[in-house]
Amino acid sequence: MASQGFNRLIILLYLSPIVGFGGTLMGEFISRTTLNNPYANIPAQCYIETSGGAQNACMFCHTNAPARAHLGNNNPQAGLSTVTGNLQTTYSFAPVTQQTIAATINPWENTLFPERLEAAYQKSANRFDESTMLEYLKHDNWSDAYTKRGGKMGWENGQDSSPWRLFPDLSPSDLPAKEDGFVRTKSHERAIFGDITGWRAINFMPYGIFTPMSGSVSGIYIRLPKTFMQDEKGAWSETIYAQNLDLLERAITDRLEANDPQTYYGKAHDVEVHRGLYPLYTEFAHPLHYVDLRAKGTRATRVKEIRYMVKTKMFYPGEAVEKDEDAPIYLNEKQGWINNGAGWILAGFIEDAKGNLRPQKAEELMQCIGCHSDNYGFEPSAFTSGSSNTIDSTWAFPRKFPHKLGWAEMDYLAYSMKEGKATSSRGDPLNRKTQQGEFGYFLKHVVGANLYGVMPASMEAFLMETITKAHGFSDDWRTLDLQHPETLVAQQRLHVKLMGECVDRKAYLTPEGFIQPNLLYPTPTEALNGAIGYRKVVVTQRFTLGKDVFAKTPFTFRYFRNAKEAYTHLDGRPYQIGEIITDRPVEKEAILTEGAGITETLIDEKDALYDGEYLPLLNDPLVYVKALK
Structure with missing residues (x-):
């Protein structure tokens, strides 16, 4: 909810280091x-939309559990905070000020109206030959960008004003990481000591955001300051560094034990271990790749983005803070970074129209804060946002596979292509709190392949073949009939029931106990079409209008409500059944909440689909769901 403080309508005329x-x-x-x-x-x-409350993707970002546990989060979003409210049950977007447009207006035109993206693309001078897309995915645009950063830039150099200053010091020529996860190099210039660059790869349980089915896949790398790599006497030590990284893993994934030290090892012995918090100057490098089914882990050589985070200030979840959505954002667009309001500097580099990486602009960087921020604040106050399911503003490291398995390149559940067929070689790990399979729990609540609540044709074809009365299910899986909206909610409720049966009967697993590849990986055609669609965003440089592109508007953006649950456009016009939802009404009467979104999602707190205490941490020791024999 927006505060009613002083509305900052102009660029503030002072600088702050x-x-x-x-x-x-x-x-x-x-x-x-x-x-x-x-x-x-x-x-x-x-x-x-949530199909009348029958799909709940909201819980995978908006819960109370990490904040309630003071686990690197101070931003409960499932009703624990009277300021934020419950973001699973209400579209409670609030405006920055009364002078701006309403936040309930959907601004993501590329996702909402893919035909408009296509029209812009057809007018572009940079149209491409779609038959060459597979070659495009094989082109290395990371190395070219890495050379632009130079040798001594980064956050260590306070004098350099280059826009490439914060490009992460991680060269693709040193990848993949070795079996122990450490990124080693033969370059004396990139090595901190021996062949150690300081970076270590993280293999984690994927979310419904960056997955092969969504069209984007990640590599994640962490690096701690040099003192964490030295013993008490200042000698370089790979053993000490590994111990410190393992200790940090336990702190972030809430697995600290009574006999764990209260400070880090070696020269970092004066740095206190904080549950759920990274030490100062922790760095993350996040290459976001196109999906290429020919590549290991489906990670194409070409990257969509290179993202970077460095922690510059400590904040603690117990601190009293004021959430101020009127507050200005602190950034340097020329250098390509933004302050997330929670102790981290974020930088990003994205493809230009020709496919070369360039520094992101202010509005593009603003998108990062939506997922990587929290309710901490600065003096003077800076804008905060974020999810309630991050731990110290991060997603991947908290979902790291425990111990050695998690110190490795991201492999998307041990993906491989065998005899022309995609296969996974890993099962579904138990969520620590629910003691259910993490992927199965996602399927049950989202009833789709991603947080849009939709699924590609290949995934639905698998469900139609698997979920049948002949196989012992209560009914047959059928594609939603959007031509008869009066029965849509009933159809989606049936999908919820059948998906639950599928998970409970372990039909989403192979006989070996691995997650069915049809639920994880797209077909070659689907992957290629997804890459082509995104490249049209690249060619038109319409990133601020949405990076997620579908062949047609997802049905979850269409209006299918009955009269009892109806809402109108922002201006009061009624919606027609099947109409694309472009905006929702706001509060007009109450003074304190004027302009805030008031439409209910129809997700019922008493429904089994609701979970206000979801905690995105894996069981340790790692346990997989067992397949039925």
């Missing part, structure tokens, strides 16, 4: 109202 590492990062405070989309922090997934 972030100090603490060999120099300063100088940025400026700007009002979000200066952006075309002041709500770029609200992702397109947040605007979907």
Whole structure:
């Protein structure tokens, strides 16, 4: 909910440094109202309908559990906070100020109206030959960008003003990481000591955000400051560094034990171990790849983005803070970074129209805060947003596979292509709190392949073949009949029931106990079409209008409500059945909440689909769901 404090409508005319590492990062405070989309922090997934409450993708971002546990999060979003409210049950978007457009207007045009993207693409001078797309995926655009960063830039150098200053010091020529997860190099320039670059790969349980089915896959790498790599006397030590990384893993995944030290090992012995928090100057490098089924882990050589985070200030979940959505954002667009309001500097590099990486602009960086932020705040106050399911603003490391399995390149459940067929070689790990399979729990609640609540044709074909009365299910799986909206909710409720049966009967697993590849990986045609669609966003440079593109508007963006549950457009016009939902009404009467979204999602807190205490942590020791014999 937006505070009713002083509305900052102009760019503030002072600069403020972030100090603490060999120099300063100088940025400026700007009002979000200066952006075309002041709500770029609200992702397109947040605007979907829930099939009358029969699909709940909301719980995978909006719960209370990490904040309730003070586990690197101070931002409960499932009713624990009277300020934020329950973001699973209400589309409670709030405006920055009364002078701006309403946040309930869906700004993600590429996702909502793919035909408009296509029209813009057809007018572009950079149209491409779709038959060459597979070759495009094999082209290395990361190495070219890495050379632009130079040798001594980064957050250590307070004097350099290059826009490539914060490009992560991770060269693709040193990848993949070795079997122990460490990224080693033969380059003396990139090695911190021996052949150690300091980076270590993280293999984690994927979410419904960046998956092969969604068209984007990740690599994740972490690096701690140099003192964490040295013994008490200052000698370099790979053993000490590994011990510190393992200790940090236990702190972030809430597995600290009574006999664990209260400070880190070696020269970092004066750095306190904080449950759920990273030490200062922790770095993350996040290459976001296209999906290429020919590549290991489905990770194409070509990257869509290179993302970077460095922690510059400590905040603690117990601190009293004020959530201020009127506050300005602190950034340096020329250097390509933004402050997330929770102790981290975020930088990003994305493809230009020709496919070469370029620094992201302010509104593009604003999208990062939507997922990587929290309710901490600065003096003076800076904008915060974020999810309630992050641990210290991060997603991947908390979902790391425990121990050695998690210190490896991201492999998307041991993906491989055998005899022309995609296969997985890993099962469904138990969620620590629910003691249910993490992937199965996702399927039960989302009833789709991603947080949009939709699924590709190949996934639905598998479900139609698997879920039948002949196989002992209570009914046959049928494709939703969008031509008869009066029965849509009943159909989706049936899907919920059948998906639950599928998970409970372990039909989503192979006989070996691995997750069915049809539920994880697209077909070659689907993967290629997804890459082509995204490249049209690249060619038109319409990133601020949505990065997720579908062949047609997802049904979860269409209006199918009955009269009892109806709502109108923002201007009061009634919706027609099947109409694309472009906006929702806001509060107009109450003074304190004027302009806030008031439409209910129809997800019922008493329903089995609701989970306000979901905690995205895996069981340790790792346990997989057993397949039925």
